[in-house]
Amino acid sequence: MEKKIYExxxxxxxxxxxxxxxxxxxxxxxxxxVDGVSVxxxxxxYGSPVFVLSERRIRxxxxxxxxxxxxxxxxxxxxWSYKTNYLNAVCSIFHQEGSWAEVVSEFEYDRARKLxxxxxxxxxxxxxxxxxxxxxxxxxxxxxxxxxxxxxxxIIELSEKTEKKPQLAIRVNMxxxxxxxxxxxxxxxxxxxxxxxxxxxxxxxTLKLIGLHTHIGxxxxxxEAYRIAARKMVVLANELFTKYETKLDYIDMxxxxxxxxxxxxxxxQAEQVLPTIEDFADAVxxxxxxxxxxxxxxxxxxxxxxxxxxxxxxxxxxxxIANKRLSDGKKATIMDxxxxxxxTSFWYKHKISPxxxxxxxxxxxxIYGPLCMNIDVLREDIVLPNLKVGDRVVIHHVGAYNMxxxxxxxxxxxxxVMVMEDGTTxxxxxxxxxxxxxxxxxxxxxxxxxxx
Amino acid sequence: xxxxxVPSNLAVSENGFLFVPTSGETFTLNKLGISIFKLMQKxxxxxxxxxxxLEEYDxxxxxxxxxxxDFVNQLKHHNLIEEK
Numbered sequence: 001m002e003k004k005i006y007e008x009x010x011x012x013x014x015x016x017x018x019x020x021x022x023x024x025x026x027x028x029x030x031x032x033x034v035d036g037v038s039v040x041x042x043x044x045x046y047g048s049p050v051f052v053l054s055e056r057r058i059r060x061x062x063x064x065x066x067x068x069x070x071x072x073x074x075x076x077x078x079x080w081s082y083k084t085n086y087l088n089a090v091c092s093i094f095h096q097e098g099s100w101a102e103v104v105s106e107f108e109y110d111r112a113r114k115l116x117x118x119x120x121x122x123x124x125x126x127x128x129x130x131x132x133x134x135x136x137x138x139x140x141x142x143x144x145x146x147x148x149x150x151x152x153x154x155i156i157e158l159s160e161k162t163e164k165k166p167q168l169a170i171r172v173n174m175x176x177x178x179x180x181x182x183x184x185x186x187x188x189x190x191x192x193x194x195x196x197x198x199x200x201x202x203x204x205x206t207l208k209l210i211g212l213h214t215h216i217g218x219x220x221x222x223x224e225a226y227r228i229a230a231r232k233m234v235v236l237a238n239e240l241f242t243k244y245e246t247k248l249d250y251i252d253m254x255x256x257x258x259x260x261x262x263x264x265x266x267x268x269q270a271e272q273v274l275p276t277i278e279d280f281a282d283a284v285x286x287x288x289x290x291x292x293x294x295x296x297x298x299x300x301x302x303x304x305x306x307x308x309x310x311x312x313x314x315x316x317x318x319x320x321i322a323n324k325r326l327s328d329g330k331k332a333t334i335m336d337x338x339x340x341x342x343x344t345s346f347w348y349k350h351k352i353s354p355x356x357x358x359x360x361x362x363x364x365x366x367i368y369g370p371l372c373m374n375i376d377v378l379r380e381d382i383v384l385p386n387l388k389v390g391d392r393v394v395i396h397h398v399g400a401y402n403m404x405x406x407x408x409x410x411x412x413x414x415x416x417v418m419v420m421e422d423g424t425t426x427x428x429x430x431x432x433x434x435x436x437x438x439x440x441x442x443x444x445x446x447x448x449x450x451x452x
Numbered sequence: 453x454x455x456x457x458v459p460s461n462l463a464v465s466e467n468g469f470l471f472v473p474t475s476g477e478t479f480t481l482n483k484l485g486i487s488i489f490k491l492m493q494k495x496x497x498x499x500x501x502x503x504x505x506l507e508e509y510d511x512x513x514x515x516x517x518x519x520x521x522d523f524v525n526q527l528k529h530h531n532l533i534e535e536k
Binding site (some may be wrong): 003004005006007008009010011012013014189305323325361374388 | 470477511526531
């Protein structure tokens with residue numbers, strides 16, 4: 001006699017008064033492949049946990065976003081935000097698509113140069129640019145976005161010694177009606193600091209003012225804030241034009257567009273509350289047309305969004321280590337990918353799908369990572385089908401920040417694989433091993449021997 | 453082997469609906485949950501239940517034992533059974 005298909009015995013208590021009309025149905029649909037390549041095959045070949053990036057999705061996201069802006073405004077240029085994900089393979093895809101590089105440290109600047117990006121296609125942002133880094137950037141003709149007066153005076157000093165004219169823009173912060181106000185970067189608009197910095201640059205013959213930059217926040221849930229920001233940038237640009245007859249090459253609106261990840265504490269699913277990329281594009285471009293230049297002189301609109309272009313192109317494959325019950329009877333599942341490699345789980349409720357078909361019964365569980373640390377919680381509450389030891393799961397929308405903001409802690413950082421457009425897989429960053437970690441350490445001679 | 457005491461006022465329906473008359477609580481059991489609960493009501497002990505299920509379902513003993521232990525713990529947590 002053929003045996004019946006097994007499903008773990010389960011009991012579910014009924015609760016009244018807890019219905020949530022906005023809630024999404026539990027995820028039982030398996031995510032068994034990434035662009036046609038089996039999740040289990042990837043984990044078998046490259047180990048678990050393993051990050052997977054989709055080349056196709058990155059290119060699609062980029063082209064869709066660029067088209068959305070280009071159909072609304074004549075001159076649009078993207079600069080890839082290195083800090084979001086600066087793996088060479090990732091940056092190269094964006095550069096192949098025509099993106100410049102947007103860097104925020106000398107380390108990132110050097111990465112871009114090493115990848116072959118000419119200085120004039122590098123935007124150098126951030127509050128910490130050493131004299132050495134500034135000299136490099138001036139020499140290479142990079143676009144330096146000044147963050148504070150101390151930096152501006154340093155550049156003026158350097159510009160009097162160098163042959164090349166530094167190519168400058170300033171970063172402007174402003175009130176766009178959102179909280180928190182990002183006023184720690186750049187010069188403030190409302191108190192007149194921004195205009196004062198611009199005046200100082202225009203008056204200095206050894207400097208060249210080429211643009212204006214702002215970046216109003218991250219994971220922005222309001223398109224209206226961008227409209228206000230663009231309007232204030234245009235006010236500055238018009239004032240520069242009327243007072244000093246200075247025209248800008250570009251206005252850089254930064255990034256901050258959200259991805260489809262739901263924030264912790266957010267009641268509704270991300271897809272239901274976030275503005276679309278079209279909303280952001282409408283808000284920004286409609287204001288830019290108010291600039292008082294003649295048609296062909298319109299400044300280029302530069303964009304630096306990172307998260308929204310790559311988050312959904314990244315997946316983390318993880319394996320179930322164990323299931324257990326907590327003291328209150330709640331189910332807990334331990335898997336081999338933890339917060340050390342999934343930094344974004346501190347603020348996102350990441351979607352998690354089984355990688356293989358499961359039974360129909362589901363249960364609310366807490367998902368823990370493998371670290372012997374109380375903070376290693378990937379999801380406090382998620383309704384999942386029953387998963388056995390050794391089953392694989394896919395954590396969605398992890399392409400932004402995790403592969404740069406991760407930390408080597410307790411365990412080693414895993415392989416990163418890219419599924420190429422032709423359906424092949426490539427290892428784009430090798431997992432760390434003990435040798436690699438220990439090679440940076442020096443053991444003082446007197447500590448090298450001990451007897452237990 | 454451990455046998456289980458199921459209060460006589462508990463009954464589970466064909467489709468797994470379980471009502472506790474003393475507290476008003478209600479539960480749903482899945483298919484295997486129903487089978488196990490009914491075997492417990494008949495007085496079967498752990499070994500008899502495991503053997504019966506291994507006979508009927510396509511599953512290895514270790515997984516079944518783990519899942520069974522978890523299920524029993526949940527029934528105890530909800531005060532639906534007691535170990536004899």
